[in-house]
Amino acid sequence: MILTNSTLKIRMFKLPSLNAQILIAAIAGVFLGWLAHGSEHASSLYAANLVGTLFIDLLKMVLVPLVFCSIVVGIANLRQHQQMHKVWRYTLLFFISSMLVSIVIGLTASNLFKPGAGLQMTMFEGAIQQFEAKSMSLPDFFASFLHGLFMNPFKALAEGSILAVVMFALLSGIVLVLGGAQYDGLRSLFEQGLALCMQMVGWVMRLAPLGVGALLFKLVAQQDIAMLQVLGRFAAVVVGSTLVHGLVVLPLVLWLFTRRSPLWFWRGAREALVTAFATSSSSATLPVTLRCATQHLHVKPEIAGFVLPLGATINMDGTALYEAAAALFIAQLAGVDLNLAQQLVVCFTAMIAGMGAPGIPSAGMVTMVMVLQSVGLPAEAIAILLPVDRLLDTLRTTVNVEGDMVGSLVVQKMIS
Numbered sequence: 001m002i003l004t005n006s007t008l009k010i011r012m013f014k015l016p017s018l019n020a021q022i023l024i025a026a027i028a029g030v031f032l033g034w035l036a037h038g039s040e041h042a043s044s045l046y047a048a049n050l051v052g053t054l055f056i057d058l059l060k061m062v063l064v065p066l067v068f069c070s071i072v073v074g075i076a077n078l079r080q081h082q083q084m085h086k087v088w089r090y091t092l093l094f095f096i097s098s099m100l101v102s103i104v105i106g107l108t109a110s111n112l113f114k115p116g117a118g119l120q121m122t123m124f125e126g127a128i129q130q131f132e133a134k135s136m137s138l139p140d141f142f143a144s145f146l147h148g149l150f151m152n153p154f155k156a157l158a159e160g161s162i163l164a165v166v167m168f169a170l171l172s173g174i175v176l177v178l179g180g181a182q183y184d185g186l187r188s189l190f191e192q193g194l195a196l197c198m199q200m201v202g203w204v205m206r207l208a209p210l211g212v213g214a215l216l217f218k219l220v221a222q223q224d225i226a227m228l229q230v231l232g233r234f235a236a237v238v239v240g241s242t243l244v245h246g247l248v249v250l251p252l253v254l255w256l257f258t259r260r261s262p263l264w265f266w267r268g269a270r271e272a273l274v275t276a277f278a279t280s281s282s283s284a285t286l287p288v289t290l291r292c293a294t295q296h297l298h299v300k301p302e303i304a305g306f307v308l309p310l311g312a313t314i315n316m317d318g319t320a321l322y323e324a325a326a327a328l329f330i331a332q333l334a335g336v337d338l339n340l341a342q343q344l345v346v347c348f349t350a351m352i353a354g355m356g357a358p359g360i361p362s363a364g365m366v367t368m369v370m371v372l373q374s375v376g377l378p379a380e381a382i383a384i385l386l387p388v389d390r391l392l393d394t395l396r397t398t399v400n401v402e403g404d405m406v407g408s409l410v411v412q413k414m415i416s
Contacts, residue, residue: 018205019270025213026274033220045221048214052278055211058204059284064160066197066287067309068169072190074305075173086415091307094407095315096351098253102245102399103347106321107328109241115234116332162283163313194305198294201287208275208288215278219390231388234329238392241325242318246399250317250406257410268296269405276401280393282312285401292405299408307411311404318396318403323371324350330372330381342375349374 016024036044078084149167156164176183176190228235251262266273272292276285289308293299299307327346331338338346349371369379 018208019267021209022212022271022274025209026216026278029213029216029278030220033217036217036221045218048218048221051210051214052218055204055207055215056279056281056284058207059201059279059287060160062197062200062204062287063283064157064162064165065193066201066290067162067165068157068172069190069194069197070290070301070305071166071169071309072173072176073187073194074302075170076176076187076190077302078306083415087303087306087411090411090414091310091407094410095311095403098250098315098317098403098407099320099351100347101249102317102321102403103324103350105241105245105249106238106325107343107347109237109244110325110328110332113233113237114332115237116329162309166309166313169309194301197287198291201291205271205288205291208271212274212278219278219394228388228391231384234325235388235392237329238322238325239395242321242392242395242399245317245321246395246402250399250402254406254409258413260409265297265406265409268292269402271296272401272405273398276398277394280390280397282316282397282400282404285397286312289401289404293408297405297409299405299412303412303415304408307408308404311407312401315403315407316396316400318399320350320353321399322392322396323353323368326368326382326385327371327375327377330377330384331375333384334377334381336375336377338375345374346371 075084078087148161148163151161151164153164153168155161156168176187247262251265254260254262254265269292272285272289275288276282279285282289286309289312290304293304293308294301324346327350328338328343353368353370368382368385372379372381
């Protein structure tokens with residue numbers, strides 16, 4: 001009888017939900033990283049790096065087949081219901097509008113608070129001299145962007161070139177629809193491949209609390225606190241404006257179109273948002289984003305399978321906001337007063353650069369050079385942003401992923 005009672009007690013004990021485990025691990029990772037900052041913890045950092053890298057690698061392992069299968073299946077199912085043209089139109093309209101709003105918020109905050117006022121470019125000369133920026137003009141960027149769209153599909157799949165994979169998957173999905181019944185077997189194969197990938201994602205997510213905690217521990221423990229204090233005003237402006245977009249604008253858009261509560265959204269999206277914050281990669285987070293959208297937010301698989309992979313490659317609200325604000329910050333450091341026309345150039349270039357930025361950690365730094373050059377600012381000045389970029393990247397990636405999920409819900413409502 002005693003054995004039976006103890007067995008019952010063991011069975012009654014349940015672990016917290018996966019959402020709660022991830023949240024607890026994230027808080028613990030930040031706290032332990034803060035404790036470890038500035039002290040010698042080589043073994044702890046090595047272990048955290050090992051666990052965090054393993055988690056990201058597992059997500060990347062399933063990423064490419066998941067993106068390919070989800071888009072092909074999504075296109076095929078949408079075309080069967082004659083809704084593809086509506087999804088295309090509403091998706092692109094939402095992405096462009098959302099990014100423009102985020103850029104306007106970033107520029108407005110930078111003009112109001114002037115984070116670069118009082119600081120001198122000379123205090124960063126050492127960092128600028130040690131940094132070599134890769135220059136790329138706007139025409140070169142467009143040529144590179146188009147070249148990245150169309151490439152050998154096997155090479156794209158092997159190298160994980162997500163934009164090229166998305167393009168080949170779109171074309172494959174359209175061919176499946178146009179081919180009709182002769183491709184039924186292939187369509188069924190892709191559907192089974194999608195189900196297989198989602199099952200793998202479910203397994204990987206069991207490691208999410210460890211992976212998220214380890215990544216945040218490493219991030220906080222390695223921050224340069226002295227430089228953060230110098231650049232604190234700029235970081236505060238970017239964080240504040242990004243939070244306005246993520247906590248006010250996107251939830252307001254969601255409520256206006258779907259009448260869904262922001263709390264309902266954040267509960268359902270929590271796994272993806274915390275993973276995005278920890279990994280700073282919208283592409284690596286995509287498997288989790290798809291899982292949250294379909295299982296928790298109840299987005300139809302065919303819509304989520306089209307909108308979310310596309311959003312992870314071209315919808316970068318947080319990145320575009322950051323690049324616009326950073327351009328004004330560097331202009332203020334250099335004593336350059338950008339007029340309205342120049343700020344409009346920054347706005348347009350930041351939007352294009354955001355769409356072309358790869359979904360990897362600190363991808364905004366890759367396209368930041370183009371934004372600076374569009375108004376004649378020194379490209380080498382992006383070295384000034386490096387000490388705070390990794391920290392700010394966590395927040396802007398979270399808003400990028402939030403924008404993708406809000407977009408999928410809005411698009412679903414618009415075509416229903």
